[in-house]
Amino acid sequence: MKLNRRGFFQVMAAGTATALASQPAQASDQAQASNPNSIGMLVDTTECIGCRKCEFACDMANNLTGQPVKAFEDMKVYDRERRMSENAFTVVNRYANPEDSNRPIYVKSQCMHCLKPGCTSACLVGALRVGDNGAVVYDARKCLGCRYCMVACPFQVPMYEYDDPLTPRVRKCEFCHTRLEEGKLPACAEMCPPMALTFGTREELLKLAHKKIESNPDRYIDHVYGEKEVGGTSWLYLASREFEKTGFLKLGEGAVPRLTEPIQQAIFKLGLPPLALYGLLGAMMWTYRNGDEYIDPGESEETDPSA
DSSP states (O other): EOOOOOHHHHHHHHHHHHHHHOOOGGGGSSSSOOOOOOOEEEEEETTTTOOHHHHHHHHHTSSSSOOOGGGGGGGGGGGSSSOOOOOOOOOEEEEOOOOOOTTOOOOOEOOBBBBBBBHHOOOOSSSSSEEETTOOEEEETTTSEEEEEEEEHHHHHOEEOOOOOSSOEEEEEOEEEEEEEETTTOOOHOOTOOOOEEEEEEHHHHHHHHHHHOOTTTTTOOOOTTSSSOOSSSSSEOSOGGGGGOOOOOSSSSSHHHHHHHHHHHHIIIHHHHHHHHHHHHHHHHHHHOOEEEOOOOOOOOOOTTT
């Protein structure tokens, strides 16, 4: 039996429901109207030149490594596919372009800020929440360090400060919410030289994205990534090539909370859940150690370093 991260939560949800009795349907399973005030970012991957200025801007805005801009001019990082970390809330990766070998495709990754986030639903104490503008933000003062959010995220975004033994935090892009409160743009969008990043309301950005596709069908594939994936995300992408071939996960339209909420409900509403959940986890670990395999969707093919 091969199991990926989403499959893991499906088994967890099913096991919890079976062991602890069925629960009423939750709001996350029902269609919800999009907040017209929700912010968004449209990433046009056909415009990105891979300059890494967005990485530098993010680093500075979030007081991460404090490296000078010259450190972000190192293009050797494109020789391998990179993931986000507790000290890098956004990374850009390079992929081969079959249409033009001299013009590779660059893709910026960060928290997608889901409209119905699995991380906020899995968080037992509300350390992660969705703000009024749609940004998914984090309050370290409330965090228990359980890291359920890391497992619940379909994009594998939240990172943990394992090297900090005293006050470790969950780390991720928070859509520069403090800058937004000050009337500023997110740092990455403000810094982007080719204007590959467009900030605005999600509704307006979706209109812009579809207008671009309609006006230039030879340039873009007919798909706005993030419009429907996992119930919709605040970060939206345009591309010239199938998204699965440039590092994007192929995800369904169902919102993740329908899988994570049964766990939270079991813990707080039924009283006994921790024992039952530990039993389920133990059983699954036993299964894996006896020959079955866990497939992490993040284990994708490496990028083409020659691009």
